[in-house]
Amino acid sequence: MAAWSSSPSLRHLLLLRPCLPLRPACLTGSFTGRHRLFSASSSTLTHGDAASTHADADGIVDVNPPRGTRDFPPEDMRLRTWLFDQFREVSRLMAFEEVDFPVLESEALFIRKAGEEITQQLYNFEDKGGRRVVLRPEITPSLARLVIKQGKSVSLPLKWFTIGQCWRYERMTRGRRREHYQWNMDIFGVPKVRAEAELIQAIVLLFQRLGITSSDVGIRVSSRKVLQAVLNMYSIPEHLFTEVCVIVDKLGKMTREEIEKELISTGLSSEAVQGIIDVLSLKSLVKLEEVLGSGVEAVADLKKLFSFADQYGYTDWICFDASVVRGLAYYTGIVFEAFDREGKLRAICGGGRYDRLLSTFGSEDIPACGFGFGDAVIVELLKEKDLLPDMSRQIDDIVFPLDEELEGPASSIASSLRKKGRSVDLVEDKRLKWVFKHAERINASRLILVGNSEWERGMVRVKVLSTREEFEVKAGELE
Amino acid sequence: MAAWSSSPSLRHLLLLRPCLPLRPACLTGSFTGRHRLFSASSSTLTHGDAASTHADADGIVDVNPPRGTRDFPPEDMRLRTWLFDQFREVSRLMAFEEVDFPVLESEALFIRKAGEEITQQLYNFEDKGGRRVVLRPEITPSLARLVIKQGKSVSLPLKWFTIGQCWRYERMTRGRRREHYQWNMDIFGVPKVRAEAELIQAIVLLFQRLGITSSDVGIRVSSRKVLQAVLNMYSIPEHLFTEVCVIVDKLGKMTREEIEKELISTGLSSEAVQGIIDVLSLKSLVKLEEVLGSGVEAVADLKKLFSFADQYGYTDWICFDASVVRGLAYYTGIVFEAFDREGKLRAICGGGRYDRLLSTFGSEDIPACGFGFGDAVIVELLKEKDLLPDMSRQIDDIVFPLDEELEGPASSIASSLRKKGRSVDLVEDKRLKWVFKHAERINASRLILVGNSEWERGMVRVKVLSTREEFEVKAGELE
Numbered sequence: 036m037a038a039w040s041s042s043p044s045l046r047h048l049l050l051l052r053p054c055l056p057l058r059p060a061c062l063t064g065s066f067t068g069r070h071r072l073f074s075a076s077s078s079t080l081t082h083g084d085a086a087s088t089h090a091d092a093d094g095i096v097d098v099n100p101p102r103g104t105r106d107f108p109p110e111d112m113r114l115r116t117w118l119f120d121q122f123r124e125v126s127r128l129m130a131f132e133e134v135d136f137p138v139l140e141s142e143a144l145f146i147r148k149a150g151e152e153i154t155q156q157l158y159n160f161e162d163k164g165g166r167r168v169v170l171r172p173e174i175t176p177s178l179a180r181l182v183i184k185q186g187k188s189v190s191l192p193l194k195w196f197t198i199g200q201c202w203r204y205e206r207m208t209r210g211r212r213r214e215h216y217q218w219n220m221d222i223f224g225v226p227k228v229r230a231e232a233e234l235i236q237a238i239v240l241l242f243q244r245l246g247i248t249s250s251d252v253g254i255r256v257s258s259r260k261v262l263q264a265v266l267n268m269y270s271i272p273e274h275l276f277t278e279v280c281v282i283v284d285k286l287g288k289m290t291r292e293e294i295e296k297e298l299i300s301t302g303l304s305s306e307a308v309q310g311i312i313d314v315l316s317l318k319s320l321v322k323l324e325e326v327l328g329s330g331v332e333a334v335a336d337l338k339k340l341f342s343f344a345d346q347y348g349y350t351d352w353i354c355f356d357a358s359v360v361r362g363l364a365y366y367t368g369i370v371f372e373a374f375d376r377e378g379k380l381r382a383i384c385g386g387g388r389y390d391r392l393l394s395t396f397g398s399e400d401i402p403a404c405g406f407g408f409g410d411a412v413i414v415e416l417l418k419e420k421d422l423l424p425d426m427s428r429q430i431d432d433i434v435f436p437l438d439e440e441l442e443g444p445a446s447s448i449a450s451s452l453r454k455k456g457r458s459v460d461l462v463e464d465k466r467l468k469w470v471f472k473h474a475e476r477i478n479a480s481r482l483i484l485v486g487n488s489e490w491e492r493g494m495v496r497v498k499v500l501s502t503r504e505e506f507e508v509k510a511g512e513l514e
Numbered sequence: 515m516a517a518w519s520s521s522p523s524l525r526h527l528l529l530l531r532p533c534l535p536l537r538p539a540c541l542t543g544s545f546t547g548r549h550r551l552f553s554a555s556s557s558t559l560t561h562g563d564a565a566s567t568h569a570d571a572d573g574i575v576d577v578n579p580p581r582g583t584r585d586f587p588p589e590d591m592r593l594r595t596w597l598f599d600q601f602r603e604v605s606r607l608m609a610f611e612e613v614d615f616p617v618l619e620s621e622a623l624f625i626r627k628a629g630e631e632i633t634q635q636l637y638n639f640e641d642k643g644g645r646r647v648v649l650r651p652e653i654t655p656s657l658a659r660l661v662i663k664q665g666k667s668v669s670l671p672l673k674w675f676t677i678g679q680c681w682r683y684e685r686m687t688r689g690r691r692r693e694h695y696q697w698n699m700d701i702f703g704v705p706k707v708r709a710e711a712e713l714i715q716a717i718v719l720l721f722q723r724l725g726i727t728s729s730d731v732g733i734r735v736s737s738r739k740v741l742q743a744v745l746n747m748y749s750i751p752e753h754l755f756t757e758v759c760v761i762v763d764k765l766g767k768m769t770r771e772e773i774e775k776e777l778i779s780t781g782l783s784s785e786a787v788q789g790i791i792d793v794l795s796l797k798s799l800v801k802l803e804e805v806l807g808s809g810v811e812a813v814a815d816l817k818k819l820f821s822f823a824d825q826y827g828y829t830d831w832i833c834f835d836a837s838v839v840r841g842l843a844y845y846t847g848i849v850f851e852a853f854d855r856e857g858k859l860r861a862i863c864g865g866g867r868y869d870r871l872l873s874t875f876g877s878e879d880i881p882a883c884g885f886g887f888g889d890a891v892i893v894e895l896l897k898e899k900d901l902l903p904d905m906s907r908q909i910d911d912i913v914f915p916l917d918e919e920l921e922g923p924a925s926s927i928a929s930s931l932r933k934k935g936r937s938v939d940l941v942e943d944k945r946l947k948w949v950f951k952h953a954e955r956i957n958a959s960r961l962i963l964v965g966n967s968e969w970e971r972g973m974v975r976v977k978v979l980s981t982r983e984e985f986e987v988k989a990g991e992l993e
Contacts, residue, residue: 101618101647108613109611115614128938130937130939132588136586139649139681140580141580160639162637236932397575398577447826450825456607460609
């Protein structure tokens with residue numbers, strides 16, 4: 036048996052930088068759904084902070100990816116693929132179609148004046164042709180752009196989903212990430228609360244597939260029309276609506292006094308500010324109806340949504356909470372976010388209705404709603420609840436020639452098994468002991484040994500690794 | 515039956531820009547494998563050229579993605595997903611593990627001085643922190659970076675694949691694209707030609723899965739050691755090797771005279787230049803051996819590879835062609851590229867051995883080889899050969915309440931079918947005629963009608979669309 040003793044090995048490598056153990060933490064971090072997309076994280080991902088520049092003067096290249104970004108080595112990639120497969124499967128159940136967009140977009144698509152965090156942290160720059168471009172911070176504007184572009188070629192409603200990477204740039208980056216992946220589901224052309232009801236079913240179906248129960252998480256629901264009604268009560272001008280929404284969304288992050296000050300500075304009376312703050316504390320639809328009156332759309336929409344929840348069978352998962360506003364400027368109606376009931380994590384996902392986004396792009400409006408579901412908080416939650424599945428590698432066969440002369444037959448055998456659909460790792464120049472360990476490590480089903488004495492008779496030796504069964508078989512008859 | 519007559523429709527939309535029909539052309543375009551990644555294309559993709567800036571002065575946003583980039587509406591996305599699934603399936607058969615990297619990398623990773631097109635067209639810029647970053651033009655340097663970073667935690671050989679977007683920036687962009695997707699397979703830690711033999715099997719397996727035969731395409735193989743041997747014959751200094759490779763790779767694109775001039779300008783004698791050009795015209799291994807002598811590595815490696823081809827069973831697919839050099843600076847040994855035998859298209863994919871890349875990053879070298887396979891030329895070829903599969907949408911059930919009052923039961927039925935794993939499109943506020951047309955368009959298997967007279971008895975009406983069979987069933991018994 037040929038042992039390849041002079042094989043180069045990573046063990047002998049001079050490492051340039053200490054290799055920080057970031058594997059199991061890969062998908063956790065600082066991102067959630069649409070709003071507060073990019074808020075600070077507790078723990079993970081500090082690599083990249085170690086090296087202040089990427090290339091040293093002596094030409095040694097930093098082995099870390101750019102600050103705030105992640106590599107996905109195989110273990111992390113398996114986790115990501117598994118999660119994305121869940122996103123895709125739920126999207127399939129809901130009969131949504133997958134779409135995609137360039138990660139690089141025109142900056143104009145994201146320029147909004149409401150003071151959102153997301154537009155203050157754009158990863159933007161000028162390209163060599165002098166165009167303002169941006170690594171997109173969110174996907175909704177691209178979706179809207181494509182809906183407009185498709186124009187007459189599609190019939191409404193549209194039900195689209197996408198999974199894509201989103202970026203932010205902010206200076207204080209200690210332990211925070213600059214990219215995450217986000218699953219988006221969006222419905223265009225349905226003005227009724229049915230659309231929100233469908234989206235929330237998708238989120239619940241996902242949780243259920245992941246083994247998460249309604250005791251683990253809930254979905255808080257409100258409507259921006261609640262705030263609209265309050266603004267109407269105090270005769271506050273329409274153009275302040277978005278700004279007020281973006282300010283009161285910060286209630287969890289800033290003190291009540293700071294929020295009040297910001298609201299006052301937009302020109303609101305202290306009475307109106309008080310009215311707004313009071314309404315936001317409501318957690319009961321009955322109370323909301325008492326305060327706003329029964330005629331307002333906010334109450335009717337929310338009642339309808341809760342009635343749908345009952346029919347779909349996810350009442351346990353949702354609750355009314357007037358403090359939910361979400362941070363994106365363009366929401367106009369129902370807004371929602373999923374949260375862990377222990378209150379340890381930030382929002383798991385978030386979304387809402389945005390019926391007036393298309394007109395901000397100069398087009399005619401189409402009613403729309405959707406959500407964004409990040410790849411970070413959900414993985415933190417799954418870890419906490421010990422719900423991550425076994426992510427080990429799995430292959431069908433290892434083919435191993437016991438002698439260098441048998442590399443020919445080994446090639447034919449591996450080739451033919453692959454043509455039959457089996458995943459085959461062809462191993463050479465190793466000791467048998469290494470091969471056995473390797474087989475265990477990669478969960479191989481079978482080990483196929485090509486040895487001289489068997490091959491003289493056209494046979495190979497097969498070991499079934501789960502049963503330790505061992506037998507000889509004609510090479511041509513291997514299945 | 516409730517008809518939602520006031521529904522907003524895209525038909526009434528004021529379109530901002532003419533909607534160019536770019537659907538079927540989406541995956542075609544100007545990219546191939548590793549080398550000549552970004553060469554000019556014949557036809558497709560001209561959208562984005564129409565609008566010189568992305569946002570007009572009046573706030574109307576351009577509905578096209580940034581110049582040279584693509585949206586993937588559902589039809590295009592299905593094609594892309596299908597193609598990527600083929601890449602993934604072949605990678606699985608070959609027992610490769612999937613990895614991924616940030617699309618944004620440090621510029622230092624791609625700075626090479628050999629005059630490659632790929633490094634002259636970097637989509638690079640300075641981030642807000644003053645770091646030089648780049649939308650990666652290729653993936654190999656990221657792979658190498660991760661191999662170094664992983665260090666002791668992995669044992670060689672490593673067999674990794676990835677599918678990712680790559681970017682270039684060049685000014686003369688008429689009809690050329692600035693991004694494409696690329697499938698990469700790479701083996702680290704195998705110094706023998708076995709690695710190349712495995713990679714070529716992967717390419718052949720892919721072609722076979724796609725229905726492409728060895729009469730449609732071939733794989734040209736050579737080795738940079740051929741050029742190395744010629745340089746040695748003329749005692750040309752070692753440091754000119756890479757530069758010479760990059761120059762002679764342009765033989766297809768530039769005239770022979772231009773190439774000769776460039777070679778002379780590096781300091782080569784006209785005798786040596788003649789020797790190089792002569793060797794590059796060889797198409798027979800026997801001839802090559804005559805010219806170089808039998809002792810040289812180039813000949814031994816190539817003979818070995820052809821013997822492997824025989825054992826794997828893909829001799830029909832490969833041929834020796836000394837003119838294959840590939841354009842990337844870092845190749846050191848065997849190089850190969852797949853081509854269409856009609857000679858209409860550019861290279862379908864390309865790759866080779868790069869045993870000395872890691873040391874350019876300041877690390878210890880590990881023998882490595884790999885290939886890049888773009889998403890453009892292969893789709894052009896599949897179209898030409900009429901091999902693209904049916905890409906239409908397919909869903910299981912449409913649930914349609916015939917009356918608005920029945921939205922509750924419709925919700926429960928849709929919800930319960932989805933929990934059973936069926937993809938369900940819940941349709942409302944449409945005429946029955948529209949629903950039938952819709953069912954046809956999306957290839958629904960069944961139409962489930964929730965009507966008053968049936969529902970009073972707890973029943974729904976089911977139409978199986980393929981057989982036109984129609985029956986009533988208890989709602990709770992729907993499977």
